[in-house]
Amino acid sequence: MLDLYVARDSPLHALAPGWKILALAIVCSVLFAIDHIALSLGALCGTLVLYRVARLSVAMAWQQVRPAWWIFGLIFVAQLVFNSWLIGLFVILRFAVLLMLAGLLTLTTKSSDMIDGIEAGLTPLRRFGFRTEGISLAISLTLRFIPVLTQVVQEVREAQNTRGLERNPFAIAIPSIVRTIKISEEISDAIDARGF
Amino acid sequence: MNTKDIVLIALFAALMAALGVVPQITLPLGVPITAQSMGVMLAGALLGAKRGGLAIALFLGLVALGLPLLAGGRGGAGVFFGASGGFLIGFVVGAFVIGLLFDRHKTQPAFLLSLIYILVGGIGVVYLFGVPWLAQIAELSLGQALVGSAAFLPGDCVKAVLTALIAREVRKAIPTL
Incomplete structure (x- = not known):
């Protein structure tokens, strides 16, 4: 973090x-x-x-x-x-x-x-059955994800710029979302590997 | 709910925050047009009912903690009592309902059907909460509040179409979502 x-x-x-x-x-x-x-x-x-x-x-x-x-x-x-x-x-x-x-x-x-x-x-x-560790993990992950998202969008925009697609919202949005979901899968594997 | 679900919920809460940076326009009644309602539609369409609703709830929880993450840099528990408070509550339920409708299909629903789902949850449900609340806060009749909110409809419909197109491609790329 x-x-x-x-x-x-x-x-x-x-x-x-x-x-x-x-x-x-x-x-x-x-x-x-x-x-x-x-x-x-x-x-x-x-x-x-x-x-x-x-x-x-x-x-x-x-x-x-x-x-x-x-x-x-x-x-x-x-x-x-x-x-x-x-x-x-x-x-x-x-x-x-x-x-x-x-x-x-x-x-x-x-x-x-x-x-x-x-x-x-x-x-x-906890008395109401919430998994509170999950909530605090989610909060800290969200705060960490905000700069990651900005960075991914920036990288995708630069890549699409070379193709002349920097003004196409789909050419920015779709690869950015797919890429961040892939990153999040890696992160969840890493968290599991550390025995959360 | 496993770790992957928690990470995805956090990711879409962060996506909501990122969409808040897209500049907003405030209408005379004080209700802003934002890109954030698109985050609600995306969360429901991509994550399903439970994870989608929780992602929006987590985002609003951070807003309530005082982080200026809402469009236009608004935040704090106060926003829930303002003119758009009902729309914020409607965001959570709207994402949940979109997810519920998508969850009924084992595979990707047809494009037109998914667009209808997004319109029902992302506009219908959100307005169902937002309009009566606005009427209450702004001292308007339900009809007046509805007319006032109708100014957002064209923009919201465009966002719904964009979301349906984006969600289709993302689901194609990551079928295991």
Whole structure:
């Protein structure tokens, strides 16, 4: 698993992952429930303070947002056309805060601890016959698959580019899906071989 | 449910997330047109009822955890209470129903039949949940909410045809799915 953990000696690093996930879920829900730009601005300041508390630089907070710039651009243009620039700014600001907060969780929590935390949180479900190991495996696999998918689509697009098919949605979608399913079969064999 | 099933569920949950990056258009009522409904159709048509429904449920679970994976970078438990909350619940049931219809066949169903299945589950069932919810949230009558949602129908039909074509080729390439 891709681990973005940055070791520091801070109270945020020491906090149990379950609490951090819960806090993230609550803050995100509040930000979406109360559509107000002042709240999002406040959350941005609060988030930057939390980065200082975790002894991480503001540059690291910025790094969480940077890969999403082109999505921000698209959102802003779409909101500009269909709504207004202020709503666009608000949506981007809220999005940035969420990315920074989710990034803070990743930076201060080892992935293995994160999965253990989710599993611990799901334990009560065992009483109802759920296989909770399966759920946490599925969650961590999903997060790992997202960059894999992007990479596969990129490779297929480059391959189809040489055939002049880069604008044909089928020529991109079908090989990408077939290839990722084949990759997922290899992964499940590997997991079984390790005796999951 | 074996490891292969779990990995495939995770893969299609990730596919939903990837489709969320495709730019969306938000209509005046606040309900966005997204490529993600195509992920719902693909999950049902390729994975079947149980795995397809669980893949979408897993994706929505991650959204509820606060990951901004919905189209337009939306996420958090709040989205389930918004205008499109009913459509999100309908996604899970829709994928399940498409899968149920596909599961009735031992081999690949005829193209037209599979298109009908995708239309029934991916549009019919999803709207069945989404429209009454929208009516409730936006203070509209059922008829008004239906007219408002009808703006999505042409786009959804195109997505259904695309899905039927893609699913046919993928199933041909991997018959053991």
